[in-house]
Amino acid sequence: MTDNKRKKYNFTTSNDDFPLLYIHIPFCDSKCNYCAFNSYTNINHLKKEYFEAIKKQFLNDVKKENFKTVFIGGGTPSTMSVEFYEKLFGLLAPHIKNCREITIECNPNTSYEWLREIKNLGVNRISFGVQSFNDEKLKFLNRNHSPSQAINAIQNAKKAGFENINLDLIYSTALDTKELLSQDLKIAFSLPITHISAYSLTIEENTKWEGDFSKRKYDEELEIWFIEKIKEKFPQYEISNFGKPCEHNLGYWRGDEYIGIGAGAVGFREWRMGNGEWGMENRECTMYNGKWDMKNEKRKIFRYYTQNDVYEYLKNPTKYNYEYLSLEDIKKEKVFLGLRSILGFEENILNEEEKKRVEILIEEKKLFKKQNKIHAYDFLLADALSAYILD
Numbered sequence: 001m002t003d004n005k006r007k008k009y010n011f012t013t014s015n016d017d018f019p020l021l022y023i024h025i026p027f028c029d030s031k032c033n034y035c036a037f038n039s040y041t042n043i044n045h046l047k048k049e050y051f052e053a054i055k056k057q058f059l060n061d062v063k064k065e066n067f068k069t070v071f072i073g074g075g076t077p078s079t080m081s082v083e084f085y086e087k088l089f090g091l092l093a094p095h096i097k098n099c100r101e102i103t104i105e106c107n108p109n110t111s112y113e114w115l116r117e118i119k120n121l122g123v124n125r126i127s128f129g130v131q132s133f134n135d136e137k138l139k140f141l142n143r144n145h146s147p148s149q150a151i152n153a154i155q156n157a158k159k160a161g162f163e164n165i166n167l168d169l170i171y172s173t174a175l176d177t178k179e180l181l182s183q184d185l186k187i188a189f190s191l192p193i194t195h196i197s198a199y200s201l202t203i204e205e206n207t208k209w210e211g212d213f214s215k216r217k218y219d220e221e222l223e224i225w226f227i228e229k230i231k232e233k234f235p236q237y238e239i240s241n242f243g244k245p246c247e248h249n250l251g252y253w254r255g256d257e258y259i260g261i262g263a264g265a266v267g268f269r270e271w272r273m274g275n276g277e278w279g280m281e282n283r284e285c286t287m288y289n290g291k292w293d294m295k296n297e298k299r300k301i302f303r304y305y306t307q308n309d310v311y312e313y314l315k316n317p318t319k320y321n322y323e324y325l326s327l328e329d330i331k332k333e334k335v336f337l338g339l340r341s342i343l344g345f346e347e348n349i350l351n352e353e354e355k356k357r358v359e360i361l362i363e364e365k366k367l368f369k370k371q372n373k374i375h376a377y378d379f380l381l382a383d384a385l386s387a388y389i390l391d
């Protein structure tokens with residue numbers, strides 16, 4: 001769509017809460033066989049230009065916002081130098097004065113010096129893409145670190161002053177057995193971590209393993225056993241997350257607004273016409289002609305997407321595609337995401353028919369009510385339960 005087919009409007013927001021900030025780093029040292037993320041191993045020469053592009057987008061998108069949390073994800077953010085982050089935190093500084101949590105994702109081959117410098121810049125949560133402590137499994141996944149590197153990196157993060165340390169584990173690969181997964185957890189539990197994210201392997205399109213389902217193990221009993229084992233040490237607060245909750249992710253699942261910076265990043269905002277309360281005054285927003293009739297609507301909820309392709313993003317970091325969401329869409333997300341986590345959802349968002357179905361599920365002991373919120377006993381059933389409630 002060409003620019004002359006778009007309308008321009010000024011918007012303000014009436015949301016009085018603080019948004020979240022996500023920054024995407026698309027660079028990686030090697031491409032994992034299962035990876036469908038927007039990450040690349042052959043564009044390292046673009047790192048300098050990438051900073052200039054995210055700076056341009058940040059200055060365009062961020063006005064007076066104070067961020068509640070920041071998450072620097074990827075890709076592999078630890079492939080970027082400390083100097084990159086010094087410049088980045090120079091940009092962020094006026095917006096993170098009251099920030100509760102700043103997370104960065106790292107590869108386990110990260111040095112102690114890098115961890116210490118990043119901690120000094122203000123990062124207070126670190127997340128390591130460990131996946132396993134089994135050498136054969138790491139090679140199978142095409143991870144480029146060894147088990148001992150992962151152990152050292154976590155111990156170094158603690159030594160550098162991090163109190164909030166996550167490690168990611170992957171399960172349901174063809175190599176997984178009770179013995180292998182037990183050993184992974186035994187090592188994980190012996191380390192100074194506060195959180196585990198455990199992801200079941202999915203075979204996705206546009207990955208090296210696309211279409212090859214032999215790489216995955218389909219063993220529900222093993223999956224449940226693994227989840228229960230993690231829960232013995234770290235309480236489950238979301239379908240894949242255990243331990244001290246990540247405030248940033250809780251914000252996503254609660255439906256907080258967020259700004260997404262970087263190639264392929266996503267933002268989520270609710271804007272209303274009126275006098276701006278915090279930071280969105282006179283914001284000019286380009287909307288596709290015909291989809292958004294501001295004469296009749298005072299409120300708009302939408303996701304916006306930057307260019308996924310890094311070259312396209314570098315050319316135009318402030319070009320967005322929009323996805324508009326209705327209140328019905330938001331309701332579905334609240335039910336679905338609420339049932340996958342400790343958040344639950346407020347009963348009053350449902351219509352009468354939906355409330356009746358909730359009562360049936362409460363009688364069947366699949367759901368329970370606590371302070372006007374509906375929760376699932378088993379997060380793994382969230383898909384089926386929300387489909388039934390919303391019919």
Ligand code: SF4
Pocket residue numbers: 027028029030031032035036037039074075076129
């Ligand atoms: S390190 Fe993460 S983002 Fe990079 S290729 Fe592996 S899974 Fe994908």
